[in-house]
Structure formats: C-alpha cells, structure tokens
Amino acid sequence: MPERGSGPTGDSVAQRLRRTQERFEPLVTRVILGGIFVTGLVAQFVKPVGDAIQGKAYLGGALLSLVGYVLYDAVKELSTSTRQPVRALVGSSELGGFVSEAFKARKVEISFLGYTGETLYNELYHRLRALSDAPGQVRDVTVRMLVPDFEQPMTVPARVGPDGQHVDDPAFRARLLQRCEEYEGALSDIADQISRTTRTEVRCEYRFYPGIPGQKVCIFNRVQVLHGFYDLSARMRLQRTGPEYYDPKGYTTDLNVCSPGTAATDPVVTMWNKYFDDLWALASVPSWRRSAAA
Known part of the structure; x- marks a missing residue:
C-alpha cells in the first residue's frame, strides 16, 4: 500500500x-x-x-x-x-487532530487552499517543533499553502466603504502579505533544521492563487479532504475607532469531512487532489521569495 x-x-x-x-x-x-x-x-x-x-x-x-x-x-x-457515527462536520479549531493523524504516516503531505492559513499554520508549527525533537517514523513532509494574491487589488479582503461597498486597501493587503511571509518563514526555518539534523526531509511553501478567499480546503496525505466556505460578509476593526474591513475569519469556518472508502467519497477526494495540483501549478511565487532568489 x-x-x-x-x-x-x-x-x-x-x-x-x-x-x-x-x-x-x-x-x-x-x-x-x-x-x-x-x-x-x-x-x-x-x-x-x-x-x-x-x-x-x-x-x-x-x-x-x-x-x-x-x-x-x-x-x-x-x-x-x-455507536457514534463518523463526524461529517468539524470546526476549524479541530484541525489539530487531523494534523496529528497525518503525521503518523512515513510520507506526510498536507495541502491548504484558503485565506492566510493561520489556523493550520499554528497546528503545523507545533507539530513540526515536536518532529524536530522526535522524528519517529516520518521520513518526508511536504506542506503546500495556497493563499490569495495579496499583491493585487482585491474586493475581499477590503475596507468597508459607503453603503457597504468593498474598497481595496493596499495597506491592509500588505499587512496580510507580511503575515503570510512570516508564516512561511517560520515553517521553513523549522523544515530546514529538521532536514539538516535528521533523516527526515521537510518542505514548506506558500504560493498565490488569483481571486478571493471563498473556500477553505485542507487535504491530508491525499486521502482525506476537509472543505468549507468562508463568511465573505464578516467584518472586523484593527482598532476600536478605526475603519472596518471585510475580513473572513477562518477559525470560525465549519468544514465537511470527506474520507475515502466509499463509492460516494472516493471520486470527491480524487477531484480535490487534481484541482489543487492544477491550481498549484498555475499559482505564482510570492514577492519575498522572488526577491530572495534574485
């Protein structure tokens, strides 16, 4: 197998x-x-x-x-x-259990499509930290994070304008861009450390896809898919009296669990794997990595 x-x-x-x-x-x-x-x-x-x-x-x-x-x-x-049936719907706060299960394999592959990946990043960070101390049977880890192209004008995330209009805000996008850069940097640092000091190879990479963050998708070892939809109408303020922003909150997103083993779910898992692979191939490299390469 x-x-x-x-x-x-x-x-x-x-x-x-x-x-x-x-x-x-x-x-x-x-x-x-x-x-x-x-x-x-x-x-x-x-x-x-x-x-x-x-x-x-x-x-x-x-x-x-x-x-x-x-x-x-x-x-x-x-x-x-x-007996309790297998749960078909979970909260984003429960991603830790799926990450831990994925790391029981010798070859780990975790793919994310969504907003900034903050919820999954937190779980991956702690799991990779533990892996650096005790790799166990894990020999290969690949983490792929697809997030919106925050370098381009966007309608979501955006500032809330008159009558609820979506107004592109370069400063707000730059804040999200910096956050993603920090996430990738932290994961890549741990990945490099593990690859240098153990027999386990670890790779973590962010890429950009065009469009708005409408869907949240997590694929674990290409055999299990979690899928949900962001609340695109969600609003937040960075400061109490500051402007309001359209900012989807991933940690409140519920996710449908699709596992293999039935005639109904197997094609869905296969479909999501192909869709992600195709989108990953089309995705652009972030500016911070282009600058480092130059």
Missing part, C-alpha cells in the same frame, strides 16, 4: 489489534458461553460427566450461561446501534 495512504485512515498496530478483537470477540464469547451451557446440561443428565465435574448445580449453571448468552447478544446489538 502506498505510504501516502497510511495517514488519517491508515492502519496502526493498535488499530489492527482492535479490529481483530472486534471480529473474533463475539465468536469466542459465544463459543465459551455455549460450551458452558452444553456441558452443564450434559452433566445434569449424564452421570459420568456429572461425577467427573463434581458439581451439584449443573442445570442452574447451564441456564445461567444461556441467559448470559442472550444478554451478550442484546448488549452487542445495543452497543452497535448506539
């Missing part, structure tokens, strides 16, 4: 043992209870067997085991019916 498929939906030893237990536990339990019932019943009517067991309450024990058998089936059925 490809390493990239062993991320959030991958098999750990504990998960395999748990599935083995769930598979054979009902059969073994039923065999034991059934054996007790049959043995007790035979011992009640077949004297040599009863003498060999040296018991006096064979029938009672047999009936008790039969009751246990029935109750076991009932409890298993109830447990199955009340």
